[in-house]
Amino acid sequence: MRITQGTFSFLPDLTDAQITQQVEYCLEKGWAIGLEYTDDPHPRNTYWEMFGNPMFDIHDPAGVMLELQACRKTFPNHYIRLMAFDSTHGTESVVISFIVNRPKNEPGFRLVRTEAPGRTIRYGIESYAVQRDAEGTRYAGSE
Amino acid sequence: MDTATTLTPGGLLEASGVRAVLDGLDAELIGLAPVKSRIRDIASLLLIDRMRSEQGLQSTPPSLHMCFTGNAGTGKTTVALRMASVLKQLGYVRKGHLVAVTRDDLVGQFIGHTAPKTKEIIKKAMGGVLFIDEAYALHKPENERDYGQEAIEILLQVMENNRDDLVVIMAGYSEHMAKFFASNPGMASRIAHNIDFPDYSEAELMQIAQLMLKQLNYRFDGEAEPAFARYVHLRRQQPNFANARSIRNALDRIRLRHATRLIAAEGVPTRDQLCTLAPQDILASRVFSKKTRGD
Numbered sequence: 129m130r131i132t133q134g135t136f137s138f139l140p141d142l143t144d145a146q147i148t149q150q151v152e153y154c155l156e157k158g159w160a161i162g163l164e165y166t167d168d169p170h171p172r173n174t175y176w177e178m179f180g181n182p183m184f185d186i187h188d189p190a191g192v193m194l195e196l197q198a199c200r201k202t203f204p205n206h207y208i209r210l211m212a213f214d215s216t217h218g219t220e221s222v223v224i225s226f227i228v229n230r231p232k233n234e235p236g237f238r239l240v241r242t243e244a245p246g247r248t249i250r251y252g253i254e255s256y257a258v259q260r261d262a263e264g265t266r267y268a269g270s271e
Numbered sequence: 272m273d274t275a276t277t278l279t280p281g282g283l284l285e286a287s288g289v290r291a292v293l294d295g296l297d298a299e300l301i302g303l304a305p306v307k308s309r310i311r312d313i314a315s316l317l318l319i320d321r322m323r324s325e326q327g328l329q330s331t332p333p334s335l336h337m338c339f340t341g342n343a344g345t346g347k348t349t350v351a352l353r354m355a356s357v358l359k360q361l362g363y364v365r366k367g368h369l370v371a372v373t374r375d376d377l378v379g380q381f382i383g384h385t386a387p388k389t390k391e392i393i394k395k396a397m398g399g400v401l402f403i404d405e406a407y408a409l410h411k412p413e414n415e416r417d418y419g420q421e422a423i424e425i426l427l428q429v430m431e432n433n434r435d436d437l438v439v440i441m442a443g444y445s446e447h448m449a450k451f452f453a454s455n456p457g458m459a460s461r462i463a464h465n466i467d468f469p470d471y472s473e474a475e476l477m478q479i480a481q482l483m484l485k486q487l488n489y490r491f492d493g494e495a496e497p498a499f500a501r502y503v504h505l506r507r508q509q510p511n512f513a514n515a516r517s518i519r520n521a522l523d524r525i526r527l528r529h530a531t532r533l534i535a536a537e538g539v540p541t542r543d544q545l546c547t548l549a550p551q552d553i554l555a556s557r558v559f560s561k562k563t564r565g566d
Contacts, residue, residue: 180387187366188398190436195394 129236131169134209134225144193147210147228151189154224159212160184161192165203167266168258169234179203182213196228205231205267231257231267280318289314292360296353301482302475306350309466310357317361334463335363336430338406339442340449341468344516347442348404350468354440355400364438366398374408377422385418389425397436406441407451423455430461471514476503479515483522489546498550499525505558521556528552 136142142150154161161183164176179199186192192210199208208229211222235256242250257266284290293314296307316333324330335358339347352369359367372392379385393401403409411417430439443451445467452459471479477500484490491499502521506512529552533540 181391183394185395186397187368187395188436190433191394191397194390194397194433198390 129234131207131230131234132227133171134211134227136226141230142226142228147196148189148193150224150226151192151210154212155186155189155192157212157214159214159223161186162211162213163195163199163208164211165199165206165208165229167206167231167263169207169255170253170258176207176209179208200229203229207231233267235260280315280322283318283322284314287318287362289318289361292357296357299482300346300350300353301478302471303346303350303468306346306466306468309464310354313363313464314361317363321362332363332435334434334461336434336439336462337441337464337466338448338452338462339440339466339468340445342444342470342514344514344518345468345470346515347468348402351400351402351404351440351442354438355402358400358438364399365436368396368399369402370396370399371402371404373404374419377403377409377426378418380418382418385421386425389422393425393429393433393437397433400438400440403439403441405443405447407443407447410451410454412454423458427457427461473500473503473507476507476514476518480518480522483519484548487522487526489522489526489548492547492549494550495548495553498553502553502556502558509558524556525552528555 132138151161163179165179166173166176179202180195183192183195196208196210206229207227209225210228211225214221214223237253237255238259240252240254242252244250260266261268293307293311296310300307313333313335320330320332337354339351341347348371352371355364355367355369358364370392376392377385377389379388409419409423411419426439429437439462441448441462452462477496480499480503481491503518506517506521511517525548529548532549532552533544
């Protein structure tokens with residue numbers, strides 16, 4: 129199951145050339161780019177790990193792409209997202225975020241039904257990958 | 272760019288604004304003929320490359336990593352600073368900013384510190400020019416565990432793989448740089464342009480002095496100019512002469528004496544007095560007294 133989230137969730141995965149153009153746009157706006165990775169794709173998992181420092185003094189997308197290549201090399205089978213932070217007073221938050229790398233094989237989610245009092249059913253989802261293995265080893269076998 | 276194909280190379284030079292850049296260099300940098308001619312060559316190549324690609328011919332951007340060597344005060348740093356904007360106007364680099372670093376900015380203090388530090392700097396320099404002043408300091412042969420070598424290796428890799436993204440300019444004194452390249456043959460082979468900055472002649476030093484004074488709104492009066500020419504002649508023969516830097520320092524000291532003279536004088540100095548340097552400001556220099564003592 130292909131997991132989507134963020135700004136271009138309705139599009140196919142962006143190519144490197146397209147990512148470069150998005151980064152160019154962000155840099156023109158004066159936003160700082162950051163890279164984050166995780167192997168827990170649950171939609172409520174908002175706090176991913178940051179790869180390196182947020183890049184505040186970059187002038188050209190090539191610098192960001194260099195960092196992205198390094199991140200992909202380190203975590204080839206993790207989800208990686210690229211996000212831009214707008215430090216303008218009053219905004220001071222992430223304004224763009226999209227996935228730039230995903231595991232080859234994404235097993236998807238299981239629907240969990242929990243019986244509650246009065247024949248109520250509570251629904252939840254659980255990632256097969258997260259269930260199967262511990263953090264850091266989850267998508268290792270999917271190459 | 273339809274019109275460009277019909278233009279002569281000279282016309283294209285004019286139209287692209289490159290001519291203005293080159294003329295600006297000519298006007299603002301005194302002497303330095305080898306440097307200017309190399310910049311002119313690079314500009315021509317980039318223009319011809321553009322015409323070639325319009326004709327569907329193979330055009331690969333040339334490698335522009337450079338090394339500036341020369342004695343102290345010959346303008347290595349000044350030219351490097353201008354190189355970024357020149358390359359930007361020639362359309363070789365995308366952003367045209369300059370990141371000036373020395374050994375301290377690249378080399379870390381403990382194991383594992385150097386690589387992130389160097390990469391951070393390289394990321395910042397992408398799309399522009401990375402200027403490494405006193406680059407020979409990266410290599411310390413007396414300490415085989417020195418982390419400088421690690422920085423050199425990362426630089427080499429980036430200079431090769433990201434040739435389109437950044438230009439690396441190294442600067443340093445001739446003999447030190449020669450030693451540096453001898454012990455790092457990989458670095459020497461990746462630097463396409465070795466530009467040697469010649470020492471300035473006396474006439475050029477005078478021109479530089481005039482230019483500096485003009486920028487500061489000062490001028491020599493009638494007798495001060497020959498006095499300064501004599502000063503330059505004597506100073507050049509002394510040890511530790513650092514070309515344009517020595518001239519700048521000399522002018523600073525002359526301005527100090529000029530100011531003291533005006534304070535000591537009675538009355539309010541006129542606008543004319545405020546910007547005119549007199550011969551006594553120059554002749555008070557130690558350079559002249561040494562000369563007489565030496566005789």
